[in-house]
Amino acid sequence: MEDLSLFLNRRTVRAYSDREVTTETIQELMEAASRTSTTGNMQLYSVVVTRKNETKEALAPLHFNQPVVKNAPVVLTFCADFNRFTSWCKLRNANPGYGNFQGFFTAALDALIAAQTFCVAAEARGLGICYIGTTTYNTKGIAKLLKLPNLVVPVTTITLGYPASLPDQVDRLPVSAIIHEEEYADYTTDELDTCYLNKELNAANQQFVKDNEKETLAQVFTDVRYPKAMFEKFSVEFMEAIQEQGYNF
Amino acid sequence: MEDLSLFLNRRTVRAYSDREVTTETIQELMEAASRTSTTGNMQLYSVVVTRKNETKEALAPLHFNQPVVKNAPVVLTFCADFNRFTSWCKLRNANPGYGNFQGFFTAALDALIAAQTFCVAAEARGLGICYIGTTTYNTKGIAKLLKLPNLVVPVTTITLGYPASLPDQVDRLPVSAIIHEEEYADYTTDELDTCYLNKELNAANQQFVKDNEKETLAQVFTDVRYPKAMFEKFSVEFMEAIQEQGYNF
Numbered sequence: 001m002e003d004l005s006l007f008l009n010r011r012t013v014r015a016y017s018d019r020e021v022t023t024e025t026i027q028e029l030m031e032a033a034s035r036t037s038t039t040g041n042m043q044l045y046s047v048v049v050t051r052k053n054e055t056k057e058a059l060a061p062l063h064f065n066q067p068v069v070k071n072a073p074v075v076l077t078f079c080a081d082f083n084r085f086t087s088w089c090k091l092r093n094a095n096p097g098y099g100n101f102q103g104f105f106t107a108a109l110d111a112l113i114a115a116q117t118f119c120v121a122a123e124a125r126g127l128g129i130c131y132i133g134t135t136t137y138n139t140k141g142i143a144k145l146l147k148l149p150n151l152v153v154p155v156t157t158i159t160l161g162y163p164a165s166l167p168d169q170v171d172r173l174p175v176s177a178i179i180h181e182e183e184y185a186d187y188t189t190d191e192l193d194t195c196y197l198n199k200e201l202n203a204a205n206q207q208f209v210k211d212n213e214k215e216t217l218a219q220v221f222t223d224v225r226y227p228k229a230m231f232e233k234f235s236v237e238f239m240e241a242i243q244e245q246g247y248n249f
Numbered sequence: 250m251e252d253l254s255l256f257l258n259r260r261t262v263r264a265y266s267d268r269e270v271t272t273e274t275i276q277e278l279m280e281a282a283s284r285t286s287t288t289g290n291m292q293l294y295s296v297v298v299t300r301k302n303e304t305k306e307a308l309a310p311l312h313f314n315q316p317v318v319k320n321a322p323v324v325l326t327f328c329a330d331f332n333r334f335t336s337w338c339k340l341r342n343a344n345p346g347y348g349n350f351q352g353f354f355t356a357a358l359d360a361l362i363a364a365q366t367f368c369v370a371a372e373a374r375g376l377g378i379c380y381i382g383t384t385t386y387n388t389k390g391i392a393k394l395l396k397l398p399n400l401v402v403p404v405t406t407i408t409l410g411y412p413a414s415l416p417d418q419v420d421r422l423p424v425s426a427i428i429h430e431e432e433y434a435d436y437t438t439d440e441l442d443t444c445y446l447n448k449e450l451n452a453a454n455q456q457f458v459k460d461n462e463k464e465t466l467a468q469v470f471t472d473v474r475y476p477k478a479m480f481e482k483f484s485v486e487f488m489e490a491i492q493e494q495g496y497n498f
Contacts, residue, residue: 007281007370030424032256036365037380040474043422048429055431079433084426085470088441092467097477101484105357105385109405112358113365113380116285120369121256131286131362136354147432156358173292175279177333180297182304183396184328192337218341221334225289228346235350235498249484 006124011169013128014068016161021073021127026160029125033118038110042085045111047118048146048154050075058145062138063157068130072159077135077142078115080107082247083151099151101249104242108155115156122160132157137234139241150246171202255373260418262377263317265410270322270376278374282367287359291334294360296367297395297403299324307394311387312406317379321408326384326391327364329356331496332400348400350498353491357404364405371409381406386483388490399495420448 026049038044050056051074059077060069069075082098089096098106119129135142135157142154177187177195187195199205200217208220222228243249275298287293299305300323308326309318318324331347338345347355368378384391384406391403426436426444436444448454449466457469471477492498 002374004277004281004370004373006373007284007366010284012286026428027424028253030428032253034421034424034427035256035259035418037261037368037378039382040470041419041421042470042475043427046427046429046433048431048433050431052431084436084441084444087436088445089467089471091438091441092465094465094467094471095477096467096471097480098475100480101488102385102480103484105487106382108354108357109361109382109385112361113368116362116365117256117369119286119362120366121253124253124255125251129286133288133355133358136351136358145432146429149433149435152433169284170290172283172290175276175283178283178292178295179275179279180295180395182297182299182301183394184295184297184398184401186398187333187336189340192333192340195333196337216341216343218338218343218345221289221291222338222343222345226291226347228344231346231351232349235352238354239350239498249488 006120010123011167012130013161013163013166014130015164016072016128017164019162021161025125026074029118029121032121033114036114036117038114039106043110044080044082044085044107045114046079046081046084046152048077048079050077055145059142062141062145063132063134066132066134068159069132072130073161074159076118076158076160077146077154078111078156078158079148080104080111080153080155081151082107083149086151099246099248101247103151104153104247108153111155115158119158126162127160128163130159132159136238139238140244143241143245148245153242153245153247171199171205173199255369259372260416261379262410262412262415263379264413265321265377266413268411270410274374275323278367278370281370282363285363285366287363288355292359293329293331293334293356294363295328295330295333295401297326297328299326304394308391311390311394312381312383315381315383317408318381321379322410323408325367325407325409326395326403327360327405327407328397329353329360329402329404330400331356332398335400348495348497350496352400353402353496353498357402360404364407368407375411376409377412379408381408385487388487389493392490392494397494402491402494402496420451420454422448
């Protein structure tokens with residue numbers, strides 16, 4: 001593993017073969033993921049495993065019918081979960097106080113970093129994954145479908161399977177754009193031009209600009225993919241969902 | 250990597266040797282981490298690298314003087330960062346709208362899963378890491394010290410170095426307690442007893458109960474380590490910090 005090629009060669013996989021992902025495989029990957037650090041070793045997360053076609057059919061519209069949700073052998077919904085820990089505290093004559101914003105974020109952090117370890121472990125085993133970012137958009141619907149109780153909030157979703165084919169790697173920013181030494185050095189115009197250069201020159205990205213009849217790639221993001229009105233709408237709905245699950249803020 | 254031993258054998262490392270962690274090593278690990286999936290491939294995160302003793306001395310009290318912050322060769326503060334992307338959008342005649350709760354959480358997700366890939370890559374290279382969970386407590390002070398601009402919020406901190414020694418592995422819940430098939434099955438009293446059994450029988454944990462003069466391990470968490478009043482105080486302060494950094498909700 002010294003050479004980091006597992007990390008450097010990875011790509012998101014959206015097309016899966018028919019090869020079954022067994023329950024034992026999921027358990028082994030989760031065993032690996034469960035060694036991830038968590039806040040105070042509280043392990044404030046759970047994962048709901050979806051295999052049944054009928055549940056995938058019900059999940060799909062909550063993820064804007066992204067085909068990968070129905071096509072993947074397994075869909076995993078990772079949840080911030082202070083329910084299990086809180087229930088244990090109550091059973092042990094202790095007074096838990098985690099139904100607040102810090103409680104939510106702490107559990108979300110635990111869930112997200114465990115999810116990512118799960119993904120790396122899956123890739124180490126030759127599986128492919130795709131993150132489904134829409135989990136924080138239709139959160140109430142997902143919570144209802146998966147019967148999530150108080151203090152359990154879905155924060156990300158992963159589709160999992162053996163790759164049918166490997167797509168090309170997509171662009172990334174140079175790491176020099178991500179690392180700040182000692183303190184944050186805000187970006188000059190020249191630095192922004194440099195760090196987004198490859199992204200803007202990328203043929204697929206240039207095609208997006210053309211297809212959407214935009215002047216710049218940035219406009220594809222702000223006008224088409226992630227517009228302000230959409231982010232504002234899903235801000236309100238995500239906050240409502242978190243509060244309905246018992247985290248008050 | 251097929252056998253997942255890297256994942257299964259890991260432990261948090263708080264004692265580091267004198268061996269230097271070079272700038273090249275950090276860049277290579279960040280290169281590996283930068284292949285992590287992010288929302289729309291926007292890469293909404295940055296990392297501030299602390300090596301100077303004076304910065305570590307200034308960071309330490311913001312992390313409640315946990316010794317590992319001063320003792321580690323390198324401290325990495327991972328930040329949710331919509332600043333770089335927003336600046337690029339403005340430069341490209343686009344209208345970004347990410348100063349809201351969804352914007353914050355989206356960038357936090359990107360930062361956290363990239364941080365975790367960084368950790369796994371570091372461990373693959375023989376380094377050791379420790380997560381510092383206090384980043385969401387004194388967030389304002391950390392943002393000020395590291396000169397974080399608008400739309401940049403620190404969400405987690407990692408200490409990094411070559412291990413001086415490997416501690417024993419600590420307890421984990423059985424994975425059966427974490428995985429739910431098709432829908433969330435809430436925990437019965439018997440299930441809670443079973444899933445927390447090893448944690449409660451653990452000698453170090455039993456010593457914590459005795460040292461703190463508590464009846465149960467759960468009370469050590471709720472009365473000493475993570476009391477309700479502390480979570481409520483840091484809920485308010487963390488929300489204020491996020492809003493001061495320009496994410497309004």
